[in-house]
Amino acid sequence: MNIAAVRSDFPILSREVSGKPLVYLDNGATTQKPRAVIDKISHFFEYENSNIHRGVHYLSMDATDQYDRARVRLAKMINAPEEREVLFVRGTTEAINLVTSSYGTRLQQGDEILLTLMEHHANIVPWQLLAEKRGLVIQVAGITEKGELDLDDFAAKLNSRTKVAAFTHVSNALGTINPVKEMTRLAKEQGAMVLVDGAQAVPHLCVDVQDIGCDFYAFSSHKMFGPDGVGVLWGKEKLLSSMPPYQGGGDMIEQVSFEKTTFRGIPERFEAGTPNISGAIGLGAAVDYLNGIGHAEIESYEKELLDYAGAAMGEIEGLTIHGTAEDKVGVISFTLAGIHPHDIGTILDTEGVAIRAGHHCAQPLMDHLKVSGTARASFAFYNTTQEADSLVAAICKVQKMFA
Amino acid sequence: MDDLSDLYQDIILSHNKHPHNEGELDPHTGEAEGFNPLCGDRLKVYLRQAEQGKGNVEAVTFTGEGCAISKASASIMTSAVKGLSADEIEAKVAEVVDLLTDQDEPEIDLMTMGDLAALAGVRKFPARIKCATLAWHALLAALKDEASVSTEAAKK
Known part of the structure; x- marks a missing residue:
């Protein structure tokens, strides 16, 4: 998959937020729209x-x-x-x-x-x-x-x-x-x-x-x-x-x-x-x-992206990933020890990284996990490994602030 | 300071890490749960008067899950309202809610406001204002011994 070409199909992906390039990882909430749509x-x-x-x-x-x-x-x-x-x-x-x-x-x-x-x-x-x-x-x-x-x-x-x-x-x-x-x-x-x-x-x-x-x-x-x-x-x-x-x-x-x-x-x-x-x-x-892109292409690219992001996030000390199913899509729900998901969301936002924080309209599941909520990075096929790196860097900034 | 450091000032981070008056108050004359349905956060506020609805508030404590903002706000609140009468508390809550939500830049007198002033950083983060007001709404409910209050029922 030609990721640069795919990204250029989505006009919003080239904008900035908080003076930083937008890293849109809230695709579980809603996805961005291609020029064609x-x-x-x-x-x-x-x-x-x-x-x-x-x-x-x-x-x-x-x-x-x-x-x-x-x-x-x-x-x-x-x-x-x-x-x-x-x-x-x-x-x-x-x-x-x-x-x-x-x-x-x-x-x-x-x-x-x-x-x-x-x-x-x-x-x-x-x-x-x-x-x-x-x-x-x-x-x-x-x-x-x-x-x-x-x-x-x-x-x-x-x-x-x-x-x-x-x-x-x-x-x-x-x-x-x-x-x-x-x-x-x-x-x-x-x-x-x-x-x-x-x-x-x-x-x-x-x-x-x-x-x-x-x-x-x-x-x-x-x-x-x-x-x-x-x-x-x-x-x-x-x-x-x-x-x-x-x-x-x-x-x-x-x-x-x-x-x-x-x-x-x-x-x-x-x-x-x-x-x-x-x-x-x-x-x-x-x-x-x-x-036009092809479902098989999308599935295999997203699998790579998930493996990459999951491995990078797995190395962050104090970070717990909720949901490690063998068979899963590019959704990484996580919590940081001692830091509330909303604080994570706000600080990530100032780095241009958009994620969702909260109960994800799944309160019974949150109760079961014994958390009030999680931070959730959800990927789409237009996301990149560099964006996963930005996410990881922003999470480290959160931890530094709360250290 | 940039907006983010305004929000997460050392005072806020310190209250978050070492909250004052966290835990159930025994005995207490009023309690209420503050709930923010948008994020699922819950804070319970306990207070003690000589008798329910009568006399100055001798002590206030809180329990519950929340973000740094809601926790710090609750922690700061428990000290700020201790010893006040019901009327004084109502005035204080109105003052704090105004501080957090008013469109105009607030005039902050650090001498009288103390740690409360640190909460003003939330003004730049509209998505977080209800985190900061949660404990205060719960306090008012506890004063009236109402069981619970939701941030979505409150106007601010």
């Missing part, structure tokens, strides 16, 4: 903007066509059997809320939902809200010391009452890649519906929903180099078609009268109102951009 969105607003599925005029038909083609790109990216199984939503959070609100209506008192300890709040709280409403029981599969899923515990907590297993593909706080195919197989043996939170997987891994075998797969555009405010819920056609609408409004109906309204099929049934058209089209451009 930025240009696509400005071009849309400058020349092509129109509402979709509404007009007989040229611009509306063109916008509809582009929106639909973005759906095709997304379907291909995750190897969905059918394009209409790809629903555009606001992001992973809305995707999961759509499932809990709509699919959730078929769950009965006493049914069990199996989550894991490493879930993001977005894959905990919607299930809790549903559980409260319908009298469901939430079970939680534990993790090992390395921050890997405890597969035995996961299997042990599955039973005939388990109606849903919802788990993350990649942990946002630990970087762990979960064995989602095996987890899906185990859950399916018990007849459970399986939802995979793919928010942290899509920027790093090649995802194949058919190979995984899950029922739903959710992810956000902004974490995979696309614009924010848009994301995808993929679901199996049979399930989606049998689910009640999630929100009512325009575009999702066949016929409306005050006596009775009938609804369209998928995907329209779940896309009420004017969607984020420019967002979906921008996301489509991000998919094209990633395809």
Whole structure:
């Protein structure tokens, strides 16, 4: 991979922060956008903007066509059997809320939902809200010391009452890649519906929903180099078609009268109102951009980067890395003895190094790790080993200040 | 001094390393937990009056997890408010919150403010202001013996 060329595709990477070159290592929170995505969105607003599925005029038909083609790109990216199984939503959070609100209506008192300890709040709280409403029981599969899923515990907590297993593909706080195919197989043996939170997987891994075998797969555009405010819920056609609408409004109906309204099929049934058209089209451009680089290239480069940064950080005395799974993406969560993550974050920022400090929307995991939070450096394929060096130097500065 | 050394002054770092009055206060007449939901930090403040809600505050202590800023702020606070009446404490909290959040450059009288002045460095770091105010909000809640207070409920 030509890293210099890749970096020049991302305009923001050449700016300075605090008078120092920006070292952007907060990709787990959101990723930067390549010129191709930025240009696509400005071009849309400058020349092509129109509402979709509404007009007989040229611009509306063109916008509809582009929106639909973005759906095709997304379907291909995750190897969905059918394009209409790809629903555009606001992001992973809305995707999961759509499932809990709509699919959730078929769950009965006493049914069990199996989550894991490493879930993001977005894959905990919607299930809790549903559980409260319908009298469901939430079970939680534990993790090992390395921050890997405890597969035995996961299997042990599955039973005939388990109606849903919802788990993350990649942990946002630990970087762990979960064995989602095996987890899906185990859950399916018990007849459970399986939802995979793919928010942290899509920027790093090649995802194949058919190979995984899950029922739903959710992810956000902004974490995979696309614009924010848009994301995808993929679901199996049979399930989606049998689910009640999630929100009512325009575009999702066949016929409306005050006596009775009938609804369209998928995907329209779940896309009420004017969607984020420019967002979906921008996301489509991000998919094209990633395809241009190649997922295999990205995976192997990021592996090198992770090994390099992990080794360099491992040598810092007093630094603990949380999450040392065999299989992980470029996320390094760490704490420094006697120094709070927020102080680390502030001092790194003055060196131009952007990381996240805090609980990473994973408070149950933080409680388990017995920390109030961690500092997290999360890498993307446009980061470099030199940037890992800058991170290490900045961490040493933190330690010096607090010595 | 640059902004960073303004924030992490020696006084702050020293209070962080060796906080004053850290630990549970036994006996106490009021306690409250301050919680910052944005970062997950929790500080518990204990205080003792002759009787709950009556008399000057004889002692204040704190426990909990926090960054250097919130810990130093709590440590400085425990000494700054000792011996004050409830009204005086309310005035002191308002004064400190103003010091940390006011748009105008503060006038700092080192003679009267003492270590409190060191907290003013946080003004240049908007993301950290709530770290510094956490203990003070908890103190007010403890005075009223309210169970807990969240920085997201407070305006500043």
